[in-house]
Amino acid sequence: MAKQQDKDWRQSVIEMSPRMEATTEQATGGFTPATAADFGPVTFHGDRTPYDPAVLLDGRPLDKWTWIDQRHADLFSQIPTFEQEQEVRLETLGYKNRIGDLTRHQSEGGFGLPQDAPQVRAERKKLERAEKELARVTELKETRTVRSTATGQLRQSVNDWVLRGIPTDCVLDVVSDAPVAELLKKNETLSDGVERYRLRQRECDADAHRVRSQQWPVSVGEADAVDLIARRGDAGRPNLENAIEHGQPISFATTRLSGLVHNVDARGAIAFIESEDAIGLICWLFGPELLKKISGGFREIADGDALDERQRAEMLATISADRLAAERAECSLIWAAAERGEILDFRADTTPMCAIGVALRTVPRAEPSGTSYGHAWDLAGGRQR
Numbered sequence: 076m077a078k079q080q081d082k083d084w085r086q087s088v089i090e091m092s093p094r095m096e097a098t099t100e101q102a103t104g105g106f107t108p109a110t111a112a113d114f115g116p117v118t119f120h121g122d123r124t125p126y127d128p129a130v131l132l133d134g135r136p137l138d139k140w141t142w143i144d145q146r147h148a149d150l151f152s153q154i155p156t157f158e159q160e161q162e163v164r165l166e167t168l169g170y171k172n173r174i175g176d177l178t179r180h181q182s183e184g185g186f187g188l189p190q191d192a193p194q195v196r197a198e199r200k201k202l203e204r205a206e207k208e209l210a211r212v213t214e215l216k217e218t219r220t221v222r223s224t225a226t227g228q229l230r231q232s233v234n235d236w237v238l239r240g241i242p243t244d245c246v247l248d249v250v251s252d253a254p255v256a257e258l259l260k261k262n263e264t265l266s267d268g269v270e271r272y273r274l275r276q277r278e279c280d281a282d283a284h285r286v287r288s289q290q291w292p293v294s295v296g297e298a299d300a301v302d303l304i305a306r307r308g309d310a311g312r313p314n315l316e317n318a319i320e321h322g323q324p325i326s327f328a329t330t331r332l333s334g335l336v337h338n339v340d341a342r343g344a345i346a347f348i349e350s351e352d353a354i355g356l357i358c359w360l361f362g363p364e365l366l367k368k369i370s371g372g373f374r375e376i377a378d379g380d381a382l383d384e385r386q387r388a389e390m391l392a393t394i395s396a397d398r399l400a401a402e403r404a405e406c407s408l409i410w411a412a413a414e415r416g417e418i419l420d421f422r423a424d425t426t427p428m429c430a431i432g433v434a435l436r437t438v439p440r441a442e443p444s445g446t447s448y449g450h451a452w453d454l455a456g457g458r459q460r
Contacts, residue, residue, distance in 0.1 A: 128237040135249055136431040140233060142413065143421070143430065147230045150223035155216045163209045170202035225423040229430060236427035244440055247433040252407035265412045269419055272405040279398035286390045292381040293373045300369045304358045311355015328352045402429045 125131060132140055177195050179185025188195055241247070259268045310328060317323040330352040336344040358365060382390070406429045412419045421430060428434060 125238060128234050131237055132247075132431070135251075136247070136433050139410065139431045140237075143226065143230050143233060147223065147226040150219060150226055154219045154223060155212050160209075160212050160216060163205065163212055167202065167205040167209050170198055170205055174198045174202065222420055225420060228423040229421050229425055229427075232424075233427040233430055237431075240427070241435070242437075245435045245437050247428075248436045250403065250432045250434050252410055252432060253404060255408065255411045258404050258408055265408050265415075265417065266419060268408050269405050272401045272408070273422070275401040276398050276405070279394050279401065283391060283394045283398075286382065286387060286394065289387070290378060290381045292383050293370070293377050295383070296373050297366075297370055300366060304362050304365055307352075307355045308358035308362050311352040311357075312359045313356070328355055330355070399426070399429070402426055403432075406430055406432070 128140055129137060174195060175185070177186050177188045177192065177198065178190060179187070181187040255265070258272075259265070260271075263271075310330075312328065314326045314328070318325045328351070329349050331347055332350050333345055333347050336346050402425070406421070406425065409419045409421060410432075
């Protein structure tokens, strides 16, 4: 009986095989085998932010940015390399060693020549020339490194500002350079004009520091004192309600104090204690007296030149506008010198929008476009829109 069942099972599998092959052929009839070209590299763009400021600039600002970029490349290429400096240094050392060999006594392996020997004088002349050349190369490397570093810092700040520093609701407007005749005084050179405007910027910085350092009005300090004493006095008042409502003892307000523990091995250990709020109790008891003393102390140290918040904002805005105008004038003179073939270096901390001649203009935000067409479905009716 078992053998008959096994025979029937095998026969059913054999009869099923042609049908399975036909089904497989129908399922894979539209499949196209992959070719070698399908296995090429896949480019993934994870960040859509441009990495080249030239993509976002145009016209005169783009020309200025290109000039700054090329100026940095030129200055960097003009810096003497380490190999050049080391070659001159080794040449100088070689002449020193040669002079030492010529003047060293014969018993020490030298030639024993006097200092005024022709061979020694000839080597000394070579040494003097090599030392002058080494000093020239060293000074040239230091000077050009400073100039290249300053230009590189300006280039980097301009790149960062153009790529990541412009607000999303602002656009760039081109600011034309002012005529040289309007920026220079009589018989003043371009370099002198640049230094004059840089001095003006330093004066504006000093004025801004002076405004920020001015005292605040006494009324501001008195208002803060009233708020502080009222807050501490309210928190430090004794608890009297429990005494007359529940017959409990009068309790004073407590506060938590913290302090460093110095007589333990653990460095930085902190201890916390619960103590009665003595400062709050004093503010509750003698609030008017404290306010009177504080107000008198304010008037003793006041110098009469206090500025409130509105006055500070107005003065700082005026100073900032004057400094921006001076910096734009400085950059205009530098670009005028570049057009004449003269080279005047920018400061490393020059404002990027002054360096490339642009200004920010705020534009109203565009109305949202709503749902993208073809990517939403109506909940009622199931229609795509």
